[in-house]
Amino acid sequence: MGTSDWRAGHMGHAASTLKRLKPYLGAVLEVVDARAPEATRYPGLGAWLGTCPRLLVMNKADVADPAATAAWQQHWLAAAQPAVAVVALAPAARGHVLSALEGVRRMAKSRRVAVIGLPNLGKSTLLNRMVGQHRLRTGNRPGVTRGPQWILADGWEWLDLPGVLANAQARDWRLKALGAVGTDPEEWEDLAGKILQGGEAALDAFGRARGFLARGGEVDRHRAAAAVMADFQRGALGRRTLESPPGALDGRE
Ligand SMILES: Nc1nc2c(ncn2[C@@H]2O[C@H](COP(=O)(O)OP(=O)(O)OP(=O)(O)O)[C@@H](O)[C@H]2O)c(=O)[nH]1
Ligand SMILES: [Mg+2]
Known part of the structure; x- marks a missing residue:
């Protein structure tokens, strides 16, 4: 598919929105794919966010190798990076994310949370889950979310953002395998x-x-x-993870 058009526009859009809003955010949910939790991080995010708290959400854990997901959780714990593994398609994701968020959220009063990550990782699916309704468009291809959109529910304010992608990442085979890029x-x-x-x-x-x-x-x-x-x-090859944490014994098949 032709990706260059939406990619360039949206990366700028998400970045500038986030930079403008970060003083008002209680936290940012950084959504990654549990099958490649490092390769699917956005490399520029730390620089954009500064001290704004971040919760790493390893989504699609239903199709990742459970042992690898556990190893990644240990890795983030050791790195003092709050992280949670979820299946946005399943109802339990909401409770997992809310309780993890309570641990990282700054400014006790701010329940304003932005969701950021590469295309097609399930950001909009996760927010539909958080608000308990299908309010955001989702789809199995990159570039479904076109612009920033707030959704309000139960005293929370969630910001859905289009997927972002660093140029250098677009050639990573894992992102291609996962469908995060064309x-x-x-x-x-x-x-x-x-x-x-x-x-x-x-x-x-x-x-x-x-x-x-x-x-x-x-x-x-x-x-x-x-x-x-x-x-x-779609997970029909069995639960597979494409990368292990650095330093971990490679126990995958
Ligand atoms: N197996 C599995 N699939 C999921 C999960 N969460 C989302 N998906 C699927 O992943 C695809 C992308 O979901 P979206 O929510 O549109 O992803 P997005 O990150 O908002 O994508 P963009 O708006 O394009 O950046 C859809 O086909 C979802 O059904 C999950 O936990 N497990
Ligand atoms: Mg989306």
Whole structure:
């Protein structure tokens, strides 16, 4: 998909909105993908926020490897970075986020919270969960939220922001695998091999097992790769995490 148009405009938009509002915010929810919690952080965020408290929300924990999520939680704890793992699609997320927020929120009176993060990580889904209604548009592609939007409920004021992306991040294979940035079909075979953690051989085995065969009995790698990407993104390959915390033993399969 053509991403350059919305990306440039929205990064500026979210950044300037956040810089303007940060003196009035009780906290910022930094949404990351539990399957790649470091790669999906926005590198410029610390500089924008200064001393504004941040709660890291590792979303989509339902499709991440639970052992890896636990290792990441230990990592953030050791780094004194408040963090919580949630499934924004499930009702329990609301309570988890609210209780974690109480621990980080500054200015006891400010219940004004902005949500920031890369595209397609579930920011709007999380806010719909926080207010208990489907009020924000969501969708499985980057760039669904077009501009900043406040939603008010139960004394809380939540700010939904469009996804942001640093230029250097746009080429990270993990972001492509997760659907946080668009991909070129030419990249799919390479991405699928990485997702399967076994390159071409793993892709061929997957293709044979699923019957993606071309004429002559060869594996149709392109179709197999498209299936790997789609299955990974909806969690149908099983619960998988794409990166381990620094220094952790790599216990993934
Ligand atoms: N498996 C899983 N999918 C989720 C979860 N939360 C959100 N999603 C899906 O992720 C996709 C993106 O959700 P959105 O809420 O639109 O993401 P966003 O961060 O607001 O995206 P932009 O507005 O484009 O920046 C949707 O297809 C959601 O259904 C979750 O906890 N688990
Ligand atoms: Mg959104």
